[in-house]
Amino acid sequence: MKASDSIRTVKNIGEARAKQFGNMGIETVDDLISYYPRDYEDRSVITPVSELEAGGTYTVKGRIMRAPEARRTRTLTVVSAVISDGTGSIVCVWFNQPYIKNQLALGIEYSFTGRVSERMGRLQFESPDYESANAVSLNTGRIVPVYRVPAKMSQKIIRGCIKDALDGVDGGFEEYMPRYVLDEHSLCSREFAVRNIHFPENDEAFFKARRRLVFDELLFLQLRLLELKGNICSKKSRVKINNFDISPVLSQLGFGLTNAQKKVLSEIISDFKKGCVMNRLIQGDVGSGKTALAMISAYIAAVNGYQAVLMAPTDVLANQHFKSFERLFSPFGIKCDILTSGLKKKEKDDAYRRISSGESKIIIGTHALIQDRVEYADLGLVITDEQHRFGVRQREKLSEKGDEPHVLVMTATPIPRTLALILYGDMDISVIDELPPGRQKIDTFAVDHSYYRRLYAFIKKEVAKGRQAYIICPMIEENDNAELRSVLSYTQELKNGILTGLRIACVHGRLKNDEKQDIMESFARGDIDVLISTTAIEVGINVPNASLMIVENAERFGLSALHQLRGRVGRGSDKSYCVLVSDSKTKLAKERLKIMCGTNDGFVISEKDLTLRGPGDFFGTRQHGLPEFKIANLYKDIDILGEVRSVAIDIYSGDKELKSVENSRLKSEIYEIFTSKIKKICL
Numbered sequence: 187m188k189a190s191d192s193i194r195t196v197k198n199i200g201e202a203r204a205k206q207f208g209n210m211g212i213e214t215v216d217d218l219i220s221y222y223p224r225d226y227e228d229r230s231v232i233t234p235v236s237e238l239e240a241g242g243t244y245t246v247k248g249r250i251m252r253a254p255e256a257r258r259t260r261t262l263t264v265v266s267a268v269i270s271d272g273t274g275s276i277v278c279v280w281f282n283q284p285y286i287k288n289q290l291a292l293g294i295e296y297s298f299t300g301r302v303s304e305r306m307g308r309l310q311f312e313s314p315d316y317e318s319a320n321a322v323s324l325n326t327g328r329i330v331p332v333y334r335v336p337a338k339m340s341q342k343i344i345r346g347c348i349k350d351a352l353d354g355v356d357g358g359f360e361e362y363m364p365r366y367v368l369d370e371h372s373l374c375s376r377e378f379a380v381r382n383i384h385f386p387e388n389d390e391a392f393f394k395a396r397r398r399l400v401f402d403e404l405l406f407l408q409l410r411l412l413e414l415k416g417n418i419c420s421k422k423s424r425v426k427i428n429n430f431d432i433s434p435v436l437s438q439l440g441f442g443l444t445n446a447q448k449k450v451l452s453e454i455i456s457d458f459k460k461g462c463v464m465n466r467l468i469q470g471d472v473g474s475g476k477t478a479l480a481m482i483s484a485y486i487a488a489v490n491g492y493q494a495v496l497m498a499p500t501d502v503l504a505n506q507h508f509k510s511f512e513r514l515f516s517p518f519g520i521k522c523d524i525l526t527s528g529l530k531k532k533e534k535d536d537a538y539r540r541i542s543s544g545e546s547k548i549i550i551g552t553h554a555l556i557q558d559r560v561e562y563a564d565l566g567l568v569i570t571d572e573q574h575r576f577g578v579r580q581r582e583k584l585s586e587k588g589d590e591p592h593v594l595v596m597t598a599t600p601i602p603r604t605l606a607l608i609l610y611g612d613m614d615i616s617v618i619d620e621l622p623p624g625r626q627k628i629d630t631f632a633v634d635h636s637y638y639r640r641l642y643a644f645i646k647k648e649v650a651k652g653r654q655a656y657i658i659c660p661m662i663e664e665n666d667n668a669e670l671r672s673v674l675s676y677t678q679e680l681k682n683g684i685l686t687g688l689r690i691a692c693v694h695g696r697l698k699n700d701e702k703q704d705i706m707e708s709f710a711r712g713d714i715d716v717l718i719s720t721t722a723i724e725v726g727i728n729v730p731n732a733s734l735m736i737v738e739n740a741e742r743f744g745l746s747a748l749h750q751l752r753g754r755v756g757r758g759s760d761k762s763y764c765v766l767v768s769d770s771k772t773k774l775a776k777e778r779l780k781i782m783c784g785t786n787d788g789f790v791i792s793e794k795d796l797t798l799r800g801p802g803d804f805f806g807t808r809q810h811g812l813p814e815f816k817i818a819n820l821y822k823d824i825d826i827l828g829e830v831r832s833v834a835i836d837i838y839s840g841d842k843e844l845k846s847v848e849n850s851r852l853k854s855e856i857y858e859i860f861t862s863k864i865k866k867i868c869l
């Protein structure tokens with residue numbers, strides 16, 4: 187029989203059973219074989235009968251000592267048998283399975299797996315699975331697969347049918363993966379993988395098998411994605427970077443790079459060296475130090491005679507970046523400029539002129555950077571910060587301002603990296619997976635309003651230590667007058683009441699940009715103790731002296747937003763705190779706050795966010811239609827996805843149509859999978 191044959195060709199699958207499988211979506215031998223276990227039970231450890239304890243699940247090898255007998259009660263048929271392994275004996279009971287009486291023979295050795303319970307002071311085995319100790323074991327005495335079982339099916343039936351299918355395929359399972367890929371990535375053969383995913387010989391075999399199957403599944407997807415996006419990094423870059431001497435800028439930074447930053451930097455540099463157009467996403471948790479990488483990359487562009495642009499989502503953030511870039515670059519005589527909508531007309535015109543003449547080498551701004559009016563002299567590098575705040579279209583528009591400049595995109599974690607790999611399938615991805623040294627965990631608490639007194643005392647205590655605090659009040663809509671009034675009166679109340687004597691200011695969306703800017707600057711200088719902000723717009727704000735973040739109505743924020751907010755504190759080496767205030771009693775709200783209190787890891791949080799909301803909701807739409815995987819798990823298999831991506835790129839760029847002899851088998855497999863299995867991938 188062939189893998190593509192109907193399951194009717196499998197031994198012991200008759201019409202009725204085939205129909206049941208049909209209802210599970212299993213029509214062919216191949217479908218059956220790719221019905222992967224949802225879990226495994228390790229039944230390979232044999233326990234002596236004398237060591238059994240009530241409540242545990244065990245595997246025992248024993249002989250039938252007393253012929254099985256069936257007893258009928260009013261409601262049940264109970265089959266019982268006594269087994270012994272020489273260390274002791276135990277009664278086995280099965281309910282409503284009278285046929286078992288005839289399947290177990292006196293004196294024969296079997297292995298049994300099941301739960302041990304205590305009944306009237308005696309241990310008994312409850313409905314254990316059993317198998318002749320001499321037969322090939324499928325259900326006991328080994329690592330046993332556990333499948334999703336619909337009604338009228340049983341684990342035993344599925345295990346048996348899959349085993350028959352595995353053994354019945356003529357010539358086993360042909361290899362389609364090119365040899366060089368198998369070797370390079372230490373992948374086991376397909377034959378090994380398919381067998382061991384169902385009936386692993388041991389843990390190691392299982393991990394090998396799973397790795398191979400996940401690899402295949404993700405590779406098919408990635409190849410397909412590359413084909414779909416059709417724009418691989420094969421474009422030669424016009425931007426010539428020859429000078430890689432970054433020691434001057436490194437010594438100006440004021441800190442040494444973390445290993446993670448160094449790793450990502452070397453990836454960027456190797457992109458520059460390759461001579462292809464760089465198209466790289468940098469993912470790094472809040473506070474991981476993405477800005478420093480933007481600075482170094484911009485420095486490289488500038489010393490090689492090109493302009494670099496950094497686009498940020500808000501005026502406030504653009505201004506903050508501008509200040510730090512200017513501070514860093516002025517000693518080198520590299521001119522920085524800023525372009526935001528908040529500038530006066532004259533300031534803007536001057537900036538346009540300096541940008542188009544090439545006088546400014548580094549230009550920082552907001553959406554204002556992509557307006558038609560702006561012309562760049564020679565754009566070598568474009569960087570977007572907090573990319574998740576921009577659409578893909580805006581990123582493209584920025585690139586189009588130059589002649590295929592290098593592209594660097596930075597984002598914190600609202601997109602789990604796993605999904606980023608898929609959604610940004612056309613980009614290379616670097617991850618800063620380490621925070622600068624000395625960072626402490628931000629202690630996070632979820633409280634309700636009854637804690638207010640203590641909260642204010644806490645603010646006062648931190649301020650007395652010379653630290654600063656944020657209070658975030660969410661507003662559903664920035665132009666909601668009622669909400670704004672309540673925030674303003676709250677601010678007044680604190681000023682005149684419980685926090686009197688502290689320097690308090692409020693920023694909200696209705697302020698003019700320069701008013702906002704002034705407040706943010708005085709907060710950064712330490713002239714304001716408590717900053718009340720109505721919005722979460724101030725992503726990326728960096729005031730390392732702030733040590734306390736209070737979020738009012740925390741239930742109104744998603745997890746990723748809360749994590750971003752919390753990332754405003756804990757940016758120095760001192761202990762910081764985050765207090766999430768919420769009176770909400772809903773389960774989801776509680777769960778979210780609990781997750782926030784439990785971890786500081788943005789990757790964990792965004793993945794939890796994803797599981798709580800589902801990928802569709804996560805992006806606010808259901809349009810992304812992420813494929814459903816049979817075995818790969820986007821949350822767990824990130825490393826494999828990374829490997830697969832490079833293989834996919836190698837294969838695709840070397841042999842776009844998969845025409846070579848080596849790749850041709852792979853191609854028919856992909857074709858098969860994409861025509862029959864993954865029906866819709868829309869990106």
Ligand code: ADP
Nearest residue numbers: 441442443444472473474475476477478622728
């Ligand atoms: P984000 O990744 O959230 O954009 P930033 O780039 O704003 O983070 O960096 C957060 C803070 O960490 C800044 O104050 C920055 O100066 C500091 N920082 C960045 N890299 C390092 C490092 N390697 N060692 C010490 N401090 C660092």
Ligand code: MG
Nearest residue numbers: 476477571726
């Ligand atoms: Mg940042």
